[in-house]
Amino acid sequence: MPAAVSEGSKKILVIEDEPDIVRGLKDALSFEGFAVEARGTGGDGLRAAGEWGPDLVLLDLMLPDDNGYRVCEALRERDPITPIIILTAKAQEADKVRGLDAGADDYVTKPFSVAELIARINAIFRRQSRMAASDETFAIGTWTVNARKHTLVRGRQSKRLTFYELEVLKLLRERADEAVSRDELLEKVWGIPGSPTSRTVDNFIVKLRRKLEEDQKAPRHILTVYGTGYKLVP
Amino acid sequence: MRRLLVVNALIFMVLASAAALAYYGYSYTADLSTRERALVEDTMRELAAEKVIGIESQIIDIDQKLFATIDPDSLGDLAAAVRAQQAPIASVFVLGPDLHIMPSGYVSSRPGDEALDFRSLFEEQIVPILPLTNQPEDRRGHQHLILHGRPYLFGFTRRQAHGQWYYVVVETDLLHLVASVFPQFFGPVSPRLYQVVDDADELVYGAPFFGSGSATIELRFAETVSRWRLRVTQRDPAASAARGRRKAIDLVLIGMAMVIITSGLGVLLLAVRRERRANALKSEFISNVSHELKTPLSIISMFGEMLASGRVKGPAQATEYAEVIWRESVRLARLIDNVLDFAKIERGVNVYEFADGDVAEVCGRAVELSSHRLHNAGMAVTVDLPAELPARLDGNALTLAVLNLIDNAIKYAADGKKIELSARASGGRIEIVVRDFGPGIDADEHPRIFERFYRARAVRLKPIRGSGIGLALVEHIATAHGGGVRVASTPGHGATFTLWLPAPPAAG
Numbered sequence: 001m002p003a004a005v006s007e008g009s010k011k012i013l014v015i016e017d018e019p020d021i022v023r024g025l026k027d028a029l030s031f032e033g034f035a036v037e038a039r040g041t042g043g044d045g046l047r048a049a050g051e052w053g054p055d056l057v058l059l060d061l062m063l064p065d066d067n068g069y070r071v072c073e074a075l076r077e078r079d080p081i082t083p084i085i086i087l088t089a090k091a092q093e094a095d096k097v098r099g100l101d102a103g104a105d106d107y108v109t110k111p112f113s114v115a116e117l118i119a120r121i122n123a124i125f126r127r128q129s130r131m132a133a134s135d136e137t138f139a140i141g142t143w144t145v146n147a148r149k150h151t152l153v154r155g156r157q158s159k160r161l162t163f164y165e166l167e168v169l170k171l172l173r174e175r176a177d178e179a180v181s182r183d184e185l186l187e188k189v190w191g192i193p194g195s196p197t198s199r200t201v202d203n204f205i206v207k208l209r210r211k212l213e214e215d216q217k218a219p220r221h222i223l224t225v226y227g228t229g230y231k232l233v234p
Numbered sequence: 235m236r237r238l239l240v241v242n243a244l245i246f247m248v249l250a251s252a253a254a255l256a257y258y259g260y261s262y263t264a265d266l267s268t269r270e271r272a273l274v275e276d277t278m279r280e281l282a283a284e285k286v287i288g289i290e291s292q293i294i295d296i297d298q299k300l301f302a303t304i305d306p307d308s309l310g311d312l313a314a315a316v317r318a319q320q321a322p323i324a325s326v327f328v329l330g331p332d333l334h335i336m337p338s339g340y341v342s343s344r345p346g347d348e349a350l351d352f353r354s355l356f357e358e359q360i361v362p363i364l365p366l367t368n369q370p371e372d373r374r375g376h377q378h379l380i381l382h383g384r385p386y387l388f389g390f391t392r393r394q395a396h397g398q399w400y401y402v403v404v405e406t407d408l409l410h411l412v413a414s415v416f417p418q419f420f421g422p423v424s425p426r427l428y429q430v431v432d433d434a435d436e437l438v439y440g441a442p443f444f445g446s447g448s449a450t451i452e453l454r455f456a457e458t459v460s461r462w463r464l465r466v467t468q469r470d471p472a473a474s475a476a477r478g479r480r481k482a483i484d485l486v487l488i489g490m491a492m493v494i495i496t497s498g499l500g501v502l503l504l505a506v507r508r509e510r511r512a513n514a515l516k517s518e519f520i521s522n523v524s525h526e527l528k529t530p531l532s533i534i535s536m537f538g539e540m541l542a543s544g545r546v547k548g549p550a551q552a553t554e555y556a557e558v559i560w561r562e563s564v565r566l567a568r569l570i571d572n573v574l575d576f577a578k579i580e581r582g583v584n585v586y587e588f589a590d591g592d593v594a595e596v597c598g599r600a601v602e603l604s605s606h607r608l609h610n611a612g613m614a615v616t617v618d619l620p621a622e623l624p625a626r627l628d629g630n631a632l633t634l635a636v637l638n639l640i641d642n643a644i645k646y647a648a649d650g651k652k653i654e655l656s657a658r659a660s661g662g663r664i665e666i667v668v669r670d671f672g673p674g675i676d677a678d679e680h681p682r683i684f685e686r687f688y689r690a691r692a693v694r695l696k697p698i699r700g701s702g703i704g705l706a707l708v709e710h711i712a713t714a715h716g717g718g719v720r721v722a723s724t725p726g727h728g729a730t731f732t733l734w735l736p737a738p739p740a741a742g
Contacts, residue, residue, distance in 0.1 A: 018529055018533075020533045020537075020558055020562065021529070021532060021533055021536065023558075024533065024536040024537055024540065024558075025536075027540065027545070027546075027547075027551070028536070028540055028545055031540075031545045031546075031547070062525060089524060089525045089528035089529065089532075090521075090525075110528045110529070110531070110532035111528065111531045111532035111534075111535035111536070112532065112535075112536075113535075113539060114536055114539045114540055114543070114545065115539065115543060
């Protein structure tokens, strides 16, 4: 039975130009009870994001008017918090990393499973709702993490954290000084065992280290525990 | 990138080596000819010196003998003494201390009046200018004069007799010198040519040199006929011409070698560039194709999953989903066919099966297969076909070709809303014409759109997904049928593609 799309429904913006895929996504997502808007170009997508204020954006990389990475960066610039999931046919590790570097929170390769996509979207919304109320800040080394604003602040310096980066930090902090396995990170943060690949977790750690650590080769806060996973030393 | 640097470095080194070789080759031949020339010159100089010494020695000998013979005390025998010499002497003077001709001190070979005239001339004009009084004792001196336009050669000496100076002056017969002595010395049988010229560069003896590019040596008759110079040159113009020819041949050969090396490199460079361009296009093609394959696959997978998991609102929607799956499967199949056919072409394997067929039927089938896509794109096709149009063809291949042309129109000219397909026999050919009303194609791209992997600028900018092989396939198929394909288009006014094949020979 399809879920009802109501006032409280989460809004998902789909930026994709292939009409059949748009149709499928719209049908599947509205079946789940999400409110869906679709736009066929990067420009239209950016405009809709600004006007409509979606809760999540599904972004295709091959757009007629622009390069998907650039659209992703533009979305991020405007809004550091709204989760962005990239959809694309490119599956090289380098492309994934590039997508994540551009500010995406997750990366889904075509052909994808609708069920999987929906599960991931739900996982994101679950996390978001949990953290919406808290005005949490905590310290890691000389940096202050603001969970609501998704920022890393140190004196005058301020860096943005993406959705998953923040989630990883929060989980590691919950288990401070304790090693957390990659599998656990995957399950708890992404919500689905087995994907994204554990390399993606490693990529996230690299990004976090780049933002947090003085010397990435000798990290003092996010440490690798060989054979197990990672641990945070605040 | 690094390979490019290495290739460039190699090319530069090859060119530099070729240039170095050419330079050394040239300077070697130049050197060789210089050395040859120097050798020839040296030889000629030696020869010239030999001749000059020989001639002068003769003159000097005669003078010396006379000086020795003449006794101022017995001048009565002067004439006899002179005659006894049998030498080419024009006149002899014996002068006393006062520089006057002593009695019987004049012998001349000139005829009577002339002799007398000359005597006066000698006394009045010549004696004053001969450096007689300063002449070292018993030493010979010579003076070569031009007087009233005539050359004279005098040899003289100063001696003492009975405590008094006396002078002997001998006039060499220059006419004899030129007419007899020179020819003796500068014999006709010689690889060299001789000339004797005066200070005005006028020829005294010899013929003008002509056609000699080789060296000319000049040597002055320093002692005797000091106003004259001996010139020697290589006789055979043919030899020097031959040398010149050889040098020219050497230069031409070196030049040709350089040209060959440079053009060889140029060809290499072009080939490398072409290969790089093809590779760039190929990788673009591969990424395009993989995207083109994944899109229909994703759609099929998505709708299939939704059907299977019951994420459907109702049976009507389920049917729609099923249709989409079907449609996309067809699209996928067609793309795979294209790619496979294309791969066959790449490998050079053309499996065409020709049989008697009907072009009208082929066109009809292509339109049928495209009907769904046409409908979805909101386009209409007007068809103008005769009842039948027999020809020898490969039905599948030709259908694929026409399908590709229609597909292109749907993909790129959807704005025009209309496609016109027609076929007709015309002038020994059968022509299939597909006309669209889209953006058209720039004239400068007309030849390139049939290249494999090439996609027109206008469609590259808006990524309408395409692999760039459609038209290449069409061209290949048309050519395999013995025909061809061409495009006519002006930007903004659509494009007309004409695929033609030869009509079957008239029956009967």
